[in-house]
Amino acid sequence: MGYARYKLDGHTVLYIPLEGMNLPPDQVAKDKELVQRLETAVVHWTRQIKDVLSAQEAVETGEISGPLDEIDFWRNRCDDLSGIGFQLDKAGVKHIQSILELSKSSYIAPFLKLAKLIQDGRSQAQSNLSFLAILTSPCGELVKLKVKDIPAKLPHILNLIRIIWVNSKFYNTRDRITALFRKVCDCQEFFARWEDGEQIPLPCFGGHRGPEITRSLLEIEATFDKILQLLKVMKNEILDVKNTFWHDEYSRFRSGIKDLEVMMQNLISSSFETMTTVQHGIEFLDVFQRLANRETIKRTIDKKIVEVYILFSDELSLVNKDLNRKAMHLAPQMPRYAGQAHWARSLRRRIDRSMEILTQATFLPKIGLGEETKVVFQTLQQSLDEFVRKVFTEWTVNIDRECMKRLERPLMIRNLEDRGKLNVNFDMYLLELFDEIHYWERLNFEIPHYVIEVYQRREDLRMLQERVLLVVRDYNRILDELTKEQRNLFRDRIKFLDKKIAPGLSNLQWTARTLSSYFIDDCRMQARQ
Numbered sequence: 001m002g003y004a005r006y007k008l009d010g011h012t013v014l015y016i017p018l019e020g021m022n023l024p025p026d027q028v029a030k031d032k033e034l035v036q037r038l039e040t041a042v043v044h045w046t047r048q049i050k051d052v053l054s055a056q057e058a059v060e061t062g063e064i065s066g067p068l069d070e071i072d073f074w075r076n077r078c079d080d081l082s083g084i085g086f087q088l089d090k091a092g093v094k095h096i097q098s099i100l101e102l103s104k105s106s107y108i109a110p111f112l113k114l115a116k117l118i119q120d121g122r123s124q125a126q127s128n129l130s131f132l133a134i135l136t137s138p139c140g141e142l143v144k145l146k147v148k149d150i151p152a153k154l155p156h157i158l159n160l161i162r163i164i165w166v167n168s169k170f171y172n173t174r175d176r177i178t179a180l181f182r183k184v185c186d187c188q189e190f191f192a193r194w195e196d197g198e199q200i201p202l203p204c205f206g207g208h209r210g211p212e213i214t215r216s217l218l219e220i221e222a223t224f225d226k227i228l229q230l231l232k233v234m235k236n237e238i239l240d241v242k243n244t245f246w247h248d249e250y251s252r253f254r255s256g257i258k259d260l261e262v263m264m265q266n267l268i269s270s271s272f273e274t275m276t277t278v279q280h281g282i283e284f285l286d287v288f289q290r291l292a293n294r295e296t297i298k299r300t301i302d303k304k305i306v307e308v309y310i311l312f313s314d315e316l317s318l319v320n321k322d323l324n325r326k327a328m329h330l331a332p333q334m335p336r337y338a339g340q341a342h343w344a345r346s347l348r349r350r351i352d353r354s355m356e357i358l359t360q361a362t363f364l365p366k367i368g369l370g371e372e373t374k375v376v377f378q379t380l381q382q383s384l385d386e387f388v389r390k391v392f393t394e395w396t397v398n399i400d401r402e403c404m405k406r407l408e409r410p411l412m413i414r415n416l417e418d419r420g421k422l423n424v425n426f427d428m429y430l431l432e433l434f435d436e437i438h439y440w441e442r443l444n445f446e447i448p449h450y451v452i453e454v455y456q457r458r459e460d461l462r463m464l465q466e467r468v469l470l471v472v473r474d475y476n477r478i479l480d481e482l483t484k485e486q487r488n489l490f491r492d493r494i495k496f497l498d499k500k501i502a503p504g505l506s507n508l509q510w511t512a513r514t515l516s517s518y519f520i521d522d523c524r525m526q527a528r529q
Contacts, residue, residue, distance in 0.1 A: 012052055012084050014045050016092035025095065029102035038096050039107050046107070049114040052080060053121065067132070067139045074129040081122035088115050124170045131168045134160050209274050216267045220260055227256035258296075265300045272304050278315070278354040281308035282361045289363050302365075309369045312354050316376050319347045323383060335432060337395035338439030341388045345443060348384045351377060392445055395436060401450045406430055407461075407510040411468050411519075414505060421479055422472040422501070426465050426510065434458045461510060467520045468504070474527035475501065500526045 019037060020028040028034055087093065100108040138157050231253045268288050275281045285308065288301060323344070330339040355377050358364065400406070406427040413425040437447055437455050447455065475497070482490065501523050508516050 012048055012080055014048065014084070014087045014093065015041065016090065016096070017041050020099065021092060021095060025098040025102055028099045035099065035103045035105065038099060039105055042096065042100060042105075042107050042111050046111050046114055049084065049111075049118060052084065053114070053117060067135050071129070071132045071136055074125050074132060078122065078125040078129050081118055081125055084118050085122050088118065127168065127170055131164045134163070209271070213267065213271050216263075216270075220263050220267065223256070223263070224260055227253055261294060261296045264297055268297070268300050268304060272307060275307070275311065278308060278312050279357050281311060282357050285361065286363070302367075305364060305367065306369055308358075309367070309373050312358065313369075313373050313376065315354060316351060316373070316380055319351055320380050320383070322347065323380075323387065333435075335435040335439060337391050338436050338443070340391045341443055342439060344384050344387045344391070348381060351380065388443070392440065395440075396448050399433070399448060399451060400429065403430065403433060403451055403454050407454070409509055410506055411464075411504040411508050411510065411516060412472060412501065419479060421476045424465060424468050424472055426461075426468075430454065430461075464510065464516060467517070471501065471504070471520055471523045471527070474524055478527060497523075497526055 017038065020031075020034055028038075097108065097112075135157065138153060138160065141153065231249055233249075268284075271284050271288075272281065275284065281304070285301065285304060288297075288304075326340075328340060328343045330343060334342065355374075358370075364370070406429060409427065410425050412422045415421045415423050433451060434455060437451065440447060478494075478497075479487075487494065503519055504516075504523070508519055510516075
């Protein structure tokens, strides 16, 4: 009952059991049952101290109504922490502390750590109270003034706040000073898109749920404007200390703001349900990150940041899985070796694009998962680059260093299995080589010197190959159009034509540019006759 009464009065009292107080600590430490009962008391003390320390979150998150309330908070906190500090120095507490230290209890270390925080918190509370006390008189005077007389008093109060900012050891942070200035106006920024007296444009949401998200955001703004207008109606009662309606309305306003926070959290969560890519997630974070100054919404945004990094991590896992099992899907026109390299590069471009988007999102905070994901990205990036280099090395090892000799073959060859028709006699290996070189050059790899000469002739060889193909088509068309009897009838003419194309089946090779061109023109003329 006594403990409950003290708690209702706002005081923290540490209950000290009398058991074992008359015995030496080393003797009590051997009694396990007694030690367990003393540990129960220490656990309760630890919980009490945690409750006291957590109360500071109210002032740090801006939940205190005004400067006078803030002064009262630090005054009460100073009294409470001083009382706890006095109790921690009592002989009974020290005696129990010694017993648990000798018994090597696991509960004593957290308790000692919190006791140290109490001592530090008492110093902080005393310092803050001494500085904030200079605002007591001018802020108290504001309560009694008429609205028209308030502006003249504000410069003096701003100077006092500046003195606190410059000289206070604990009140010189931007967050705490800002809390003295801003109470209601920040809600306009978060829920109504007001900044510097102007309403910023409504964000544009893409996707099939974009209009729905926009409507929800407008609904939140309309709700905020409604509860703000209800608060404005009470403007004449703000400074009337005898009128309690203002406090009731302001409490309703704060309750409405909490409801809006829940609505905004739900909106953010539903928006991210449509996220399928890292870019999509970053676009949403870019829109909602300006709301992250409110603690509840900040936690929601932080969760979504983690979800974006998890999405990127999953993407890296999929790419790594494809790389390890070499699940390649090459286009038909892609060569064997360079095709693998382009496939690997496409995987790298895929993760590079996501990483670039994350890097450009400078508003993202640094978190452990983000740093871990970046390390995984760099490792996978190196693996992909190493795979490409390995494939290139394998290709260069298998290249025919004497590929120029592959041009030393006749332009055409007779297909004895198909009634003696002609075929172009170009080495297919060279065509594959030209494709490989073309795609390796696109990857900015240096081509081996022993294939450069033949590759530089690729265009001339392509044109020559097409012209030889025309001769082959003309000759084969003649054989296709003639029946067996007609062939016997035109035997002399066919023999004459065979004599004309004979050099192309024996002497003329792909290395002879000028002679081959003259030969093709002559053969086509004879075929047309």
